[in-house]
Amino acid sequence: MGLTRDHIVWAYRILLDRDPENEDVILPKMRGYQNTRDLRNDIVTSEEYQEKNRDYAQMNDHNLVIKEIEPGLRLAIDLADHAIGLNILRGRFELNEIEFVRRTLKPGQHVVDAGAHIGLFAMHMAAAVGPSGSVHCFEPFEANAACLELAIAENRFERRVILERAAVGAMHGTGQLIFAPATLNSGGAFIGAPGASVPAGHETLPVRLIALDEYPLPRPISFIKIDVEGAEPQALRGAARLLREDRPVILSEVHPSQLKLVSGITPAAFIAQIAELGYRCHLLGAGVPGAEVTDVQTSGVESVVFVPR
Numbered sequence: 001m002g003l004t005r006d007h008i009v010w011a012y013r014i015l016l017d018r019d020p021e022n023e024d025v026i027l028p029k030m031r032g033y034q035n036t037r038d039l040r041n042d043i044v045t046s047e048e049y050q051e052k053n054r055d056y057a058q059m060n061d062h063n064l065v066i067k068e069i070e071p072g073l074r075l076a077i078d079l080a081d082h083a084i085g086l087n088i089l090r091g092r093f094e095l096n097e098i099e100f101v102r103r104t105l106k107p108g109q110h111v112v113d114a115g116a117h118i119g120l121f122a123m124h125m126a127a128a129v130g131p132s133g134s135v136h137c138f139e140p141f142e143a144n145a146a147c148l149e150l151a152i153a154e155n156r157f158e159r160r161v162i163l164e165r166a167a168v169g170a171m172h173g174t175g176q177l178i179f180a181p182a183t184l185n186s187g188g189a190f191i192g193a194p195g196a197s198v199p200a201g202h203e204t205l206p207v208r209l210i211a212l213d214e215y216p217l218p219r220p221i222s223f224i225k226i227d228v229e230g231a232e233p234q235a236l237r238g239a240a241r242l243l244r245e246d247r248p249v250i251l252s253e254v255h256p257s258q259l260k261l262v263s264g265i266t267p268a269a270f271i272a273q274i275a276e277l278g279y280r281c282h283l284l285g286a287g288v289p290g291a292e293v294t295d296v297q298t299s300g301v302e303s304v305v306f307v308p309r
Contacts, residue, residue: 123155
């Protein structure tokens with residue numbers, strides 16, 4: 001069951017001792033969250049909640065730790081990142097997707113991590129491709145990029161992992177990164193469409209955009225993992241030549257509401273776009289591609305694999 005207006009209003013009253021400011025605050029939360037748990041996490045990690053509930057919000061303070069995610073493989077995690085960091089720390093974040101990476105990548109391959117966040121996938125990818133391979137990471141949000149840079153150093157992967165503090169897009173240029181500074185979810189920043197309004201409680205920051213077709217990647221590229229909060233169609237449009245020539249396997253997130261917000265298209269239209277480049281789309285299950293699909297209908301997020309025909 002989706003969230004109603006009453007869910008939002010009463011969450012504000014109980015957790016923040018006030019009503020929401022206006023309908024512009026209520027409607028995005030109704031559309032953007034799958035359940036009351038997601039809504040609660042959003043509110044209790046907000047700056048306002050921290051100020052009003054200092055005794056309960058001490059875990060919201062930024063505190064970097066080094067976590068061994070596999071024997072000999074380390075990651076820098078901010079304990080204040082409740083949505084992603086703590087789940088990585090507890091060993092329960094995107095296990096299905098990590099298993100697919102382990103099964104798919106081979107030593108010596110050159111791969112791309114678009115939307116690399118703090119480097120969970122990048123570190124696993126770097127371990128899989130070994131010293132003769134490479135991982136090119138693209139991450140525009142500085143707090144995440146700093147953690148990723150630390151992980152690269154911790155694992156001594158400087159020669160095989162290349163970090164670009166930039167977002168991937170349809171063409172080289174500058175984009176508008178939209179993020180909520182008062183929310184401790186470092187994975188929620190997204191590239192705004194040109195002329196798009198900025199949601200309440202969000203800020204913007206100019207960031208570099210890089211088209212993969214125009215970037216000096218080592219070839220061939222064998223694998224692309226992409227999670228760019230709804231900008232996947234634009235990023236892969238900027239890699240159309242690479243996809244036609246190298247035929248990499250693509251692990252992608254499909255988030256219907258973000259696709260509509262950022263790229264203005266449906267999951268079916270996104271899948272059709274990549275199909276035109278000669279790919280089949282499969283749902284990901286148990287670490288392997290499952291049923292072939294031409295659409296994804298979910299209120300949440302689905303992981304898919306694009307496999308060249």
